[in-house]
Amino acid sequence: MTTTLDPVATIDLPTPTEAPDRPAKLIALVAGLITIVCAMLFAFAAPSLNSGAHNLSLAVSGPSAATGQLVAGLEQKSPGTFDVTTYATAAEGAEAITNREAIGGIAVGAGGITIQTAAGAGTLYKAALTAIGTQLQAAGSRSPIRS
Template identity: 60%
Template sequence: MLLAFAAPALGSGPSGLPLAVSGPPQATSQVVAALDEQAPGTFDVTMHATADEAKQAILDREAIGGIAVGPRGVTIQTAAGAGAAYTQLLTGIGSGLEESGQQVTHEELAPTTKDDPSTIGVATLGMPLVFGGMATAAILLLVFKGSFGSRLLGAGSIAVLGGLVAAAVLQLGFGAFDASYWQVALAIAFGIFAISSTVLGLGTLLGTPGIGLGAVTMLFVANPLSGLANGPQWLPSPWGEVGQYLPIGAAGSLIRSVAFFGGGGGTHPALVLGAWVLAGVALGLIGVARSPRTAGDA
């Protein structure tokens, strides 16, 4: 447990962060040189012809922020919804450019709320997602004696209820989001259902050991690699990327996309969650096929 949670946290930090730099080649080359001198190895720079192209890359969550060079100076493009650490880092870069004589302005592209400027609400969703999905699957497997189909329907219903409650607590109660309540609730519900359906499938196939396998996978692998606090880019490579193919990391990215980016960059995590749901259904159907005489699995 200590290794699973401590290793990603202690190895995290600003390294190879995707940054969108735009403007005339001569000017941007000077900015890149300054970045290499001021923060070597911190950024993985992608060049764009215009500030609008860089802005779109940020809104699509392909970059954590940007530096746009124009005739009136340098614009630091931040996206607080991606994670507070990135905004702080880019603000520091802007201060350094100002000290070197540059005219610097700041543009926030994915603002957070005044009640939760550091997106703590998203960061706290890890355990609710894990235990919401795990508890649902365990209760349905150990207590409810219906068929696999009815258990799956029950898991979906509880996930929707959990999404509605969690979104209400975070958005309506604490002001963590300023987006469509229903979309945020659906994104949270999708994450819970991806976990519960996977564990439900494992439990149907393997019995009680399947529940344990699901618990270990979600709690000790998916959760510490999720990047909920600051996104996958903040985790050491390649673990941040690996975490995005697991339910909690994908759910966190989908929730951020819906809550702060108008859905931008949400397609990939939605597909990942859908794949986990399908995998859980497939495992469950295999389990039912292998135990046709078990009434609960009929």
């Protein structure tokens, strides 16, 4: 559409364009939002896929025959969960726990098996060691649990 102001000059006015394609924009917006929400959900869910206890330092003390059998049983039931260090006496194992070299310990002695937990190790680790103590009790050994 042209408008003539004077006989010499003419101005071309823009022609009205068609209305934007609203359904296509709406579909693109919804698809983008779904992609963002899925990415956020994956970001929160991904860490739990590989979570769990790995290489927890554990002090095992007692006679070498008993500790060897205990360590072999731990590796068989939960491979890679514990990084076991053996000590000759329960006092050495308790000292390692006190010095934060281990999250807990299992002491094998004449009175049975004692599960030692570090108070500051966290409830997850204490629960794991308590579960071991419960399994040992079910197997017939006396295993008091001490913090």
